[in-house]
Amino acid sequence: MNPLDRKLLRDLWRIKGQAAAIGAVIAVGVLLLVMMTGLVRSLDETRQAYYERYRLAEVFAPVTRAPENVIGDLPAIPGVAATEGRVAGYALVDLDSVDLPIQARIVSLPDFEAPRLNDIFLIAGRRLDPANRDEILLLKSFADAHDIRPGDALRVTIRGAQRAFSVVGLVQAPEFLYVTAPGELAPDDERYAVIWMSRATAGAAFDMEGAFNEALLSLTRDAREPAVLEAVDRILEPYGGLGAYGREDHLSDRYVSEEINGLRATSAIIPPLFLAVAAFLLYIVISRMVQAEREQIGLMKAFGYTDLEVGAHYFKLILFIAVSGAILGCLAGIAAGRAMVVLYLQFYKFPFLLFELRSSSFVLGILVSVCAASAGGLLVLRRVFALTPAVAMRPPAPADYSRTGGVVRKLTRILDQPGRMVVRRVTRQPALMGGAVLGIGAGMALAAAMTSVMSGFDRTIDVNFNVIDRSDLTVSFTDPKSDKTILELQRLPGVIEVEPVRNVSAVLRNGLRTHRGAVEGRIATPRLNRAVTSEMDAIDMREEGVILSTSLADKLQIRPGETLTVEVREGRQPVLELPVFGTTESLLGSPAYMQIDALNRALREPDRVSGAALRIDSARSDEIYRTLKDMPAVASVSLKDETRESLQELMDSGAGAMRYVMAGIAFVITFGIVYNSARIAQAERERDLASLRVLGFTKGEAAFVLLGELAVVMFVALPVGALLGYALSFGIAAGFSSDLYQIPATFGRSDFGTAVLAVLAASVASGWLVKRDVDRLELVSALKARE
Amino acid sequence: MTNVDPTTGSLACVYRTEGLTKVYGEGPAAVHALRGVDLALPGGEIVVLLGPSGSGKSTLLNIIGGLDRGTDGTIWFRDQELSAMSDAELTHYRRDNVGFVFQFYNLMPSLTARENVELVTEIAKDPMEPEEALALVGLHARLDHFPAQLSGGEQQRVAIARAVAKRPRVLFCDEPTGALDSTTGRAVLKVLKGVNETLGTTVLIVTHAAATAGMAHRVIHFADGKIRKIRENETRLDPDKIDW
């Protein structure tokens, strides 16, 4: 082995603690990168494959009731590849074990053939026997949640009539990757069912014999989707077409896309941030090392080693640390990715989901970390090249401590010798100290920003369920009812307060920007389901316009005062031009509010309600649930506590769960930086410390010189870190926010307190490690060999 | 003032300088380490440079050795102008022609004695075996010791082994015997003389030990950044005979 390589190995061994700390920082950055890009790819590709294999439609066209032969008109539209008409609707499932009604989505399957579009993936049992009209297939996750198996019976109420069906198979389907009850954000396997039945059975149950109420279409490669949608709408219009929409507006696909995009966005922001910190660390360590080795560098140059050869020597050191860190990070990233996949399968009903690591992820991870590390390293190497050998060989001139300001002079007068050494070094070497302060500040910023984002998640839940929504449960009706239903609810014993709501699905449009969602009609001064400003003050509804959530206003790029087009997709389907009169801070979903009477007037359906928010006496809840279950008007009941719980679970899985990983990582990095700063200071002062000891100072006094310096750096770094963290939390919070929920950047005192504690704990631990070494310092060899 | 005519023997000269100056720093704090050095050194000689501390001996050595640049003046190595070379050319000049023994040993602390020598033989054209070079200075038994495990004199001998191992054309020694007792000191000088005689290497020795001058072909007296006097020895002493 060549002697320089041997030197390299010995140097690595000497700085093993620091190298490990930097390697760990790189490893976690790469871990995140590999895990997140791998997840994005796995989700994306699995979804694609699943859709193709089971022929998921690309256009969905709900219609009130169209005769069967109309489906034959659709293939004539240019760009349409295949079509299928089916019957779909909602029903209630009645389980003895559950007090509340359970909502179910029903979709039909062709009687005698496999579906041309939207096929199913049979997991257990068998497909439907067309001869038997009592058979149904059930969504696997719902069946599992209630321990229902093929062969079991299920009572289903369709259009007021209850009937017992026999479950013959458990299935999943690509159109139900993400399953939520209408109006709910987070999935809850127990409380929402999907049932497949034969077209004949469904036709009879929904009064759709010889007719369909949903057309499915797939497109050719060169199809122009907007044109197809328009043509479909034109054909279905006479039959009560409710507006065709593309796959990307299908609720299930939208949520999956949102998750993938969220992951993609987070993976573009956060791992690079972590790697940048690692690069900075590596830069500090290597530059200090080069500083300490300038004589050796000069010597190599004196012997005729070229700049390139000397540079390569140090570059190898950087590469070794970066590549080992990256490989470790890749391996850990694969393990973490596999674990995350399990979490994903809880919420996204993929038939399978393999964490696929492409070699490109691996290569990317290594490449990125090496580049990050080299960026830091190259700056240092430039300095290596600049040294002339004669200059490099002379020991660096002792730092000039002669010019010292008045305050410092006064301060030093009251200090003992070691105290003076600390003060002089800190004040006379601002660049060195500045680097250390910045490094520790960066670590602290990461930790502070991550803890603040963690509280941001809690705040989202808190704002939504304590400030905005003050009801106990929400009832939705099978179809819009007269407001007398509200009085009926009001009269139930134990019901304290009832507030009507009218939700209609609608497409909101501002120029080219559209959002498929709903308009929620609220009473003028809502008490249970409020809209609030960012200061959490309630906003009253007004006759003449809509209030948009800030996220929706952003998406549509519309400001208060401007006019929004609302294409209602219900009833007579009016198109409304409404002024936006305000925005509301909603951290969940993207709601749009309107005054309920104004909405009903626009629909020309006066005094209608589609649901209600209730506040109840918790002592009588069971009684109330049972009554609600027996009310034919009630389609579903959602309890706030359960909704909150499933949302919390959702946030704790998928992209949201990354926050735990990242917070952990932020603390690893913080420790890495603090430890490194301590080690570097120790290495630089080894000779000074040895000299002090030789002069008769005790171990404690010698250690004080070093630890005192660290303490000073630490206390300057804390406010710097707090400021940086404040800025950083905006970026990270934005990275975590999605269409589903927004994470506000919060700056709780406790978040920063946690970060400060972390930095202090890291300092104490590093200080202790360093002190242990100082105590063991071998005086003679420290004085003899300059390293 | 000087008895050297820069034009004489210029063809046989390994080194020739004209008006070489070196100023460290600027303004009132400027230090004039060399104040116009004119020198012509024939090849194959042992040259001893004497002078008080701070007179600029190391500075001159560093500049001729290609480790540093003068502020003004020209330097020739044979027919190449050192003062006009780029950094890369200087690197090659050092790599191919020059060996150094430094005043402060300058060993690599993380390399053993043998490895310190290998550091140079690795990139030399026709080097000795590292073991052979270390045997020359009597350190064949300490091959695998780290500098921290060697005494000052032993470290200096490793430095000499390292310098001669590449069989350089020119060998610069800045106080090679400063830290050594008389016996080892003589042994080191014998090594230098041997290198000079067997390889024809020009050896330039800076020293405070005036007696060393006895073994030189040529003695240069240096003071205050200038050459005071150059003397050629008619007869040269054997290192064994040098009065320490």
Ligand SMILES: Nc1ncnc2c1ncn2[C@@H]1O[C@H](COP(=O)(O)OP(=O)(O)OP(=O)(O)O)[C@@H](O)[C@H]1O
């Ligand atoms: N980097 C530098 N910056 C400023 N002054 C310098 C520098 N290097 C050397 N000097 C000054 O230049 C002068 C000559 O220094 P040099 O090292 O050549 O002396 P020397 O003759 O080798 O002395 P010694 O016998 O003590 O080694 C001295 O006055 C020294 O202080």
Ligand SMILES: [Mg+2]
């Ligand atoms: Mg000197």
